Each structure stands twice: as C-alpha cells, then as structure tokens.
Amino acid sequence: MTTENPHKEAYEDIPGTWVFDAQRARKGYHLNEFLYSLMKAENRKAFLADEPGYTLKFKMTEEQRQAVLARNWNRLLELGGVSYALAKLAFTDGKSYQFMASQMTGMTEKEYVEMMLKGGRSPEGWRTRAERQGKD
C-alpha cells in the first residue's frame, strides 16, 4: 500500500496554481485520454448526446467524472487534468479558452479580458502562499 508522500515540491507553494507534474499526470491519465478523445468531431457529438454515458467509457475516477459533468475546471486541474486537454472540453461546449480561464479565476469573461488589456495580473502578492495570505 502506498501512503501520502510527505515530500513537498517547492512549486506547490505557488498560490492559485496546479503544476502538471508527474504525480498529477499519473492520476489524470485516463481523464486526459478522455479529453484527448474530444479532438474528433464524432466523439464530441457522442459526448454531447450522452455525457454520463460517454464518460463511463474511460477509466477515470468518479470524482473526475463528476468534475467533468459539472465543468468544475479548477477541480479538474487538481485531479490531474492538463489545461490544454481541458480546453478541448471547453471547445466542445462552443466556449473559448479565454472563457475557461476566466472561469478558473472566478471572474466574468469581460472582467478577465479587461484585466488582460490593462497589462495582465501582476505577480505581486501571487508568488507564494505566504504572500497571498488574507488576500482572497
């Protein structure tokens, strides 16, 4: 039996970020293969016709499946989904990458676009969890 690895990587201290590392990739393998399948038009159609049924063809966990059905983007990142693969789910919904990114930040798409037009999010206060403390 494996136990939780007590070792923490330095990048885990970056707030608001789930680095797609080897452990997360391992957990997300079947989820990402499901997302990859959405590259094909016929699969996008089959998924939209029966979302729960289509997702059951892949060996992802029930937690991952529910997050897919709910389009819970941040949860999907945490559970091993990689952003570029998640984008295929957003495209299947007829949404843009920008829409998905704004949802991850909790902003409306309009607010997100405005932030980008003003030069983007400053790294100030976003480098470490300590820096972020009390700001959300």
Add this chain to the structure above:
Amino acid sequence: MARIIAGVGTSHTPAIGAAVDLGKTREPYWQPLFAGYEPAKAWIAKAKPDVVIMVYNDHVNGFDFKIIPTFALGCAEEFAIADEGWGARPVPSVKGHPELASHLIQSLVLDEFDITIVNEMVVDHGLTVPLTLLFGTPQAWPVRVIPLAVNVIQYPAPTGHRCYCLGKAIRRAVASWHEDLKVVIFGTGGMSHQIQGPRAGLVNREFDTDFLNGLSQDPERLSSIQPLEYLRDAGAEAIELVMWLIMRGALGDKVEEIYRFYHVPASSTAVGNIILESR
C-alpha cells in the same frame, strides 16, 4: 555547407492564429500586435531561409499522453495540420526536410542528445502560428520546416541549461551538412503567461524585458534560470521560454539584435518577438 544565419523568438498563442483565420487582424484588439510583426515579416522575406528549424511544443494534439518525448525531431516529408478540437487551421501543410532532419538526428545522438525520432505526426498551433506571423497567408509555405517538439506540458520540462546546450549541438550539426542551405531557427512560446487556475492571467513585464535583454547580451545567465523561477515569477506556462534558449544556443557566441517587439495581451499571453542574427 549549411549554416544557421539567424534566430527568431516568438510567442505562438493560438488566439493569434484564430485572429488571422477569422479575418480579425484589423480589429482594435489585434491591430497593434500584427503591426508589431510587420518588420519581422519584412526581415524574413529578405533573409529567404531555405529551412526553418521550428522549436515548439505540442499541446496534446500531435502526441497524447501515451508517450511524452522530451525532445522529438520530425523527420517526415510532410506534416498535416492538427484538428485541435474546432477543426484544423486553414493553412498549408508543412513540408519537412527529411535529409537534413535525419542528419541532425545522427549528429545530435552522437553528440549525446538522445532525441526521439518522429516519422509521422500532425502539427498544431505551436508550429503554425509562428509560420503565420512571419510568412503571412501564402498558398504554400515558402520554406522547408524541421519540427523540434519539446515537452513543456508535463513538469519538468528540460532545463534552460540543457536547452541552451542542445542549441549549441544543433549549430554543430547544421554546420556539418554538405548542402549550401540557409537555416533560421525559431524558439517559440511564452512569454510570461499562466492559463490555468485562480492565478491565470499573470504577466510579468519586467521578467520578459530582462529575458529579451539576456538573449541579446548574456544568454549564459539566462540559461541558469531555474524551473521554479519561471513558474513562480512568470506564470506556469512561461516555462515555454526554455525553447527560446535552444534557439539562442544555436546562434553561436556573437549575435546582433535586429528587431524586438513586446505586446500585452494576446488572449492570456504576453507576446514577444526578437530577431537575432548570428555574427
């Protein structure tokens, strides 16, 4: 003999390709960006390379998760354009240079870079957007392209130092090819950006400016930037910038900066473009 005459650093944001494909380049959002690339287009039209070595990354299109090569060199005659989930971009397919690519493989592996050989793959926006930015919308690309795909999706990407050294090995490999070919190498992706999680939208202009200065003046220093610094200071996806160090390594010690452009935003990305000629 073949020689690398110059390097181009450029972002490869998919929204840029979509703006061209959908005829939006004159819209106020996009106009400044495309205007900023005009000098680069004029430069490459004059430089007329025979071959482009395109250092880029695939975004879960050419490769899924079954096999994740750190460095993969495309040796095919031709590369089809990927359908990334909304239909393939309406751009010409990409013609390779299998003879030079095969030579690069032999030279690089014996030079201790263990490159994956790819004989069949589709190419995505990471490769096609830089072609569009520099060559516009021709019926056929005016250049042969050797794709060099780098894994920057699953952490860890190869280090900046490793990439810089690979660039140097590419320079040696090209110089030992018999044909008289002009080669331009592209380093693509970046600059600062994060496109995932609550921190999405991060841009670090200071980091990017420093990076552009370093490419010109002190690439050795840039090659020591650690993965954590890219992720923390310039955004989770800024790690793509290691690909610009392959380009820089392939130019030799002395370069002249011909052009530089920086613009925020393209979708969630800080866009950078630099042209460096080998001296």
